[in-house]
Amino acid sequence: MSNTPDKIKRYYKFIRFMLKYWNSDLFRQTSAVALNNELSEEDEEHKFDQTPEELVEDLKEMGPTYIKLGQLLSTRPDLLPDEYLNALANLQDNVSPVPYEEVKKIIEEELGTKVSKAFKTFDEKPLASASIGQVHRAELHSGRSVAVKVQRPGIAQKFIDDLDTLDELTALAVNHLESAKTYAIDEVFAELRRILLNELDYKKEAQNLKTLKKNLQQYEHLIIPAPVDDYSSSRVLSMEFVDGKKITSLSPLRKMENDYSELVEELVEAYLQQIINDGFAHADPHPGNIKFTVDNKIALIDLGMVARFTPQLQENLIELLLAISQSNGEKTAHSLLKMSELTEDSQKKQFSKTVSDVIMESENSRAKDLQTGRILIQLNRLALSTHIKLPVEINILGKILLNLDQIVAMLDPEFDLRAAIQRNVHEIMRKKMISELKPENFFSTLIESKHFLEKMPERMNQITENLANNEFKIKIDAIDEKRVTDGFQKVANRITLGLIIASMIVGASMLMQVPSDFTIFGYPGLAMLFFLLAAVGAIVLSYVIIFRDENLNNKN
Secondary structure: OOOHHHHHHHHHHHHHHHHHHHOOHHHHHHHHHHOOOOOOHHHHHOOOOOOHHHHHHHHHHHOHHHHHHHHHHOOOOOOOOHHHHHHHHOOOOOOOOOOHHHHHHHHHHHHOOOHHHHOOEEOOOOOEEOOOEEEEEEEOOOOOEEEEEEEOOOHHHHHHHHHHHHHHHHHHHHHHOHHHHHHOHHHHHHHHHHHHHHHOOHHHHHHHHHHHHHHOOOOOOEEOOOEOHHHOOOOEEEEEOOOEEEHHHOOHHHHHHOOOHHHHHHHHHHHHHHHHHHOEEEOOOOHHHEEEEOOOOEEEOOOOOEEEOOHHHHHHHHHHHHHHHOOOHHHHHHHHHHOOEEOOOOOHHHHHHHHHHHHHHOOOOOHHHOOHHHHHHHHHHHHHHOOEEOOHHHHHHHHHHHHHHHHHHHHOOOOOHHHHHHHHHHHHHHHHHHHOOOHHHHHHHHHHHHHHHHHHHHHHHHHHHHHHOOOOOOOOOOOOHHHHHHHHHHHHHHHHHHHHHHHHHHHHHHHOOOOOOOEEOOEEHHHHHHHHHHHHHHHHHHHHHHHHHHHHHHHO
């Protein structure tokens, strides 16, 4: 538990940051987008007070928690303009390395043995240093090269303290500010907390590595480093060392000398496999997390952030990806609406029309155009402007595909990602159907069938008994029974009243022929009384039919 002065410092740091951006033009434009207000042309072309680079530097100065917040905000296209999203997406958290003596102490505490006993060699200089941890190269006594990720001392508590502060302030904002509710900033920070707490637990990352390695074992050109359990803990993660460079450092000459189209095809298929078959995907495949080896293989590293997709959502995503790949705007809109939350304010027709326009405009795009992921992010913006809430997984998928677009564009700029989706989705669907024919699924269906058959004789006996005793009833909720019977009763009453009025008119005309000393206006009095009553009844009935029924229809 942190003391009061530290807590005050955290509040001061956050409030100072918010005061700087709260009254800025950047926040004003974001508010207009979130609240669905129109911006003038001057606003749209206006240069904001703070540049994307300034925002990045401010987040770095705030500390590691806010760096992670910035990376998360890069997946929220509804909150910031494109140039700021790009800056945040490339936000790196390189910091000064932790001294070796502290690293050594953490390893020995976590593994329960000296570094010299655990490792044959251990490089004191880290390969990379980030806000949560840093990576060292080492060699086991077996001769196996490993990369050892060591968590910074005290970083977990620092993250938790910052997250608690953010939770308190965002709860306060949501309760008192309409714009905070519109942004759903409490949901944003809840997602941040979940992601960060998972990243702080290296045991979970080790399990993610195992799962992804097993799921992608059929792809021979993809490498997922295997964790070494005996030399790993919640704060230390040892995994096999992958010798390679960041894919962004691939030289133009090497691109010219090699054809990477087959490698790109395999990479795309692997990610489609993760999304629509496994339901478990590497959620942060930005170029910094992708290594390119000397033998032209791709290594997926840093699995602290993964995405999970439910079986129902996987089916919806299959339809969506196929619709986009076929440039079918109508089907794309239908797929999105089917998995969305709709309200009375939702503008489905406008959404569907604009989706069709967006899909048609990007029909002939190539990898170098970076279209596939950008389209999904653009559709998410469109959904927000038409009061349609897409599932958060669509944003995650858009971010995955946007990063994948960048990698594919580096290796094969002319690659047609849409055609690749079409080629691979059908095959992955076939594998998915085969994989679902598992014994456990078969036995589950068998047990349900057994229960159905066991209950069938009893239910059939009950039905036949009710039929025999004339007690069989069918209740249908398709119509409002009371409303129908009330309507029939109203019709019957008016027909009866109409017959009475007609009879009075006929009787009055017949009485006109009978002489009488009692007269009204010179006519037989009894006949005139019947006629006047019939006239009044007809006027009242006509008024009710014309005016009262119209009001009733308007209410309905």
